[in-house]
Amino acid sequence: xxQVTQNPRYLITVTGKKLTVTCSQNMNHEYMSWYRQDPGLGxxxxxxxxxxxxxxxxxxxxGYKVSRxxxxxxxxxxxxxxxxxxxxxxxxxxxxxxxNQPQHFGDGTxxxxx
Amino acid sequence: AQSVTQxxxxxxxxxxxxxxxxxxxxxxxxxxxxxxVQSPGQGLQLLLKYFSGDTLVQGIKGFExxxxxxxxxxxxxxPSVHWSDxxxxxxxxxxxxxxxxxxGSGTRLQVQP
Numbered sequence: 001x002x003q004v005t006q007n008p009r010y011l012i013t014v015t016g017k018k019l020t021v022t023c024s025q026n027m028n029h030e031y032m033s034w035y036r037q038d039p040g041l042g043x044x045x046x047x048x049x050x051x052x053x054x055x056x057x058x059x060x061x062x063g064y065k066v067s068r069x070x071x072x073x074x075x076x077x078x079x080x081x082x083x084x085x086x087x088x089x090x091x092x093x094x095x096x097x098x099x100n101q102p103q104h105f106g107d108g109t110x111x112x113x114x
Numbered sequence: 115a116q117s118v119t120q121x122x123x124x125x126x127x128x129x130x131x132x133x134x135x136x137x138x139x140x141x142x143x144x145x146x147x148x149x150x151v152q153s154p155g156q157g158l159q160l161l162l163k164y165f166s167g168d169t170l171v172q173g174i175k176g177f178e179x180x181x182x183x184x185x186x187x188x189x190x191x192x193p194s195v196h197w198s199d200x201x202x203x204x205x206x207x208x209x210x211x212x213x214x215x216x217x218g219s220g221t222r223l224q225v226q227p
Binding site: 097 | 118123146148150155156157158159160163165204206208209213214215217218219220
């Protein structure tokens with residue numbers, strides 16, 4: 001089954017404790033992206049990747065890091081999380097360019113930073 | 115900069131009634147337009163998309179949307195709503211230069227029996 005898998009689905013942690021949210025897709029997609037969803041703001045892009053070893057900032061990259069060492073994986077790293085990063089996070093992928101192709105979304109990761 | 119506006123934060127309709135969710139965008143060229151639906155606890159699922167051609171596009175679950183260039187709108191419609199349509203709906207616009215989708219803030223649909 002074609003899918004985007006995120007882990008964990010839920011995480012409560014404390015300020016400053018490094019964390020990683022994993023994302024994996026099994027569709028051989030070139031494009032992958034991370035979004036955060038906050039009430040009243042819709043989804044805002046954090047980072048995206050056009051292919052292996054190619055990543056770029058989205059609209060709200062501050063406080064986040066990503067890597068794309070393999071085509072299927074695109075982890076999101078919060079080196080020193082802060083309470084303002086409490087949010088619902090989605091990973092998405094598409095065959096190529098993420099703007100003119102449908103994106104496939106994971107089920108989301110709800111992060112709470114205390 | 116491109117932007118997407120969904121003027122209705124929350125809409126309630128009765129089951130069996132028709133539905134129209136509004137979406138207005140701001141973008142210089144012809145945009146790529148999408149509607150996604152998010153059920154509680156789930157990711158976003160693509161309902162339909164418009165890239166070019168016929169301005170009335172059909173999607174899954176009986177939804178359709180009409181692209182109106184003169185009004186910069188891409189409204190989502192369904193002739194008869196089912197209780198299972200209760201969810202949050204997002205309009206999004208893509209542009210090749212920006213390599214990203216810009217999402218509206220969403221419209222939450224509630225369906226009354």
